[in-house]
Amino acid sequence: MNKNKQYKNLFREIKKAIVMSGNNVAILMHINPDIDCLGSAFALKEVLEGQFNKTVTIFNTDTYTNSSKKIFDISKIKKSKFNNKDIDLLISVDVSTRQRLGIYQENYEQHPNTIKIDHHLNIDSFGKIELVNSNYSSCSEVLLELFKFMKVKFTEKIATYLYAGLSADSGSFKNANTNYQSFEHALFLTKLNADRDFINDCIYRAEDxxxxxxxxxxxxxxxxxxxxxxxxxxxxxxxxxxxxxxxxxxxxxxxxxxxxxxxxxxxxxxxxxxxxxxxxxxxxxxxxxxxxxxxxxxxxxxxxxxxxxxxxxxxxxxxxxxxxxxxxxxxxxx
Ligand SMILES: [Mn+2]
Missing domain, CATH: 3.10.310.30 (Diaminopimelate Epimerase; Chain A, domain 1)
Structure with a gap:
């Protein structure tokens, strides 16, 4: 099976898992989440709540940089532990290895319904469904492609969150992981009115x-x-x-x-x-x-x-x- 078809099948499988699952979704990030991780989590929360009628909670116990605090409403992130029976679907974003789930590792490993979405080399398989594309400079771009398939309505907010992740993880298109797809995705998000100026201000003109x-x-x-x-x-x-x-x-x-x-x-x-x-x-x-x-x-x-x-x-x-x-x-x- 060619790669594109494989991804299409995965997209379909994930959409089905989201539609079929119960109401309560938890999103897990890696320890010390960076802007790509946060952008992925907040965009996904926005989509699942606004367009799939889910109740979504992002969990993480760490602290955040000033740039992150400006872009994301950090107060929406829960620091508490949770009980698996209260969660119908668990999705990890930008998490390469299970250890990086921090205190939520056990929750994830024991939950029957898990999705891993990532762009690191897949050296640790720990999701029931895994959407991993290491050709992308950011996890936000993996989500972007998934959202396109799911016919998500890209609001400015969603586009801005994804652009933040793409910009940060590609080092503003300077890191070696930047490729033609990074620019195509940036173009796509720019056409959707992603607020690049706000993101540039928050990340690159934030020398306090x-x-x-x-x-x-x-x-x-x-x-x-x-x-x-x-x-x-x-x-x-x-x-x-x-x-x-x-x-x-x-x-x-x-x-x-x-x-x-x-x-x-x-x-x-x-x-x-x-x-x-x-x-x-x-x-x-x-x-x-x-x-x-x-x-x-x-x-x-x-x-x-x-x-x-x-x-x-x-x-x-x-x-x-x-x-x-x-x-x-x-x-x-x-
Ligand atoms: Mn990343």
């Missing part, structure tokens, strides 16, 4: 004092190795001194990777004692995701991450080792 403060910290503390690797370590003490939470440092690895000559970069964030979250970014040819996997993580080819459980120095060493390996192995193929 907190942003300036953490950026100053970044440029004072990053290290460069051989002119081609850059990294920064941020401890809990640093966050405390800065008076910000971890999400405020979300863009660090991308910023370091955009320095001229830097092939691979990462931020190493202390989560708690002996737990460090490493976020990698790399230039086109350097596929860092394969090396994040060595550390038990994963992600996209040029944007991946891993969590390591060790001392700060060892975390740093591990990150540097895989970044060096990435460069050596990539250049051996040139």
């Amino acid at each position: 004092m907190e942003y300036i403060k953490v950026t100053k910290f970044l440029y004072n503390h990053f290290e460069i190795i051989d002119g081609q690797i850059a990294y920064v370590v941020v401890t809990l003490k640093d966050l405390e001194n800065l008076g910000v939470d971890r999400q405020a440092c979300d863009g660090f690895s991308s910023k370091l990777n955009s320095i001229d000559g830097i092939k691979v970069a990462c931020s190493i964030m202390e989560v708690k004692e002996k737990e460090y979250k490493i976020s990698f970014r790399s230039r086109n040819d350097y596929e860092i995701s394969h090396f994040a996997e060595i550390l038990g993580g994963g992600g996209h080819l040029n944007a991946a991450g891993a969590t390591v459980y060790c001392s700060k120095n060892l975390a740093k060493q591990k990150a540097i080792t895989v970044m060096k390996e990435c460069i050596i192995e990539t250049e051996a193929q040139f």
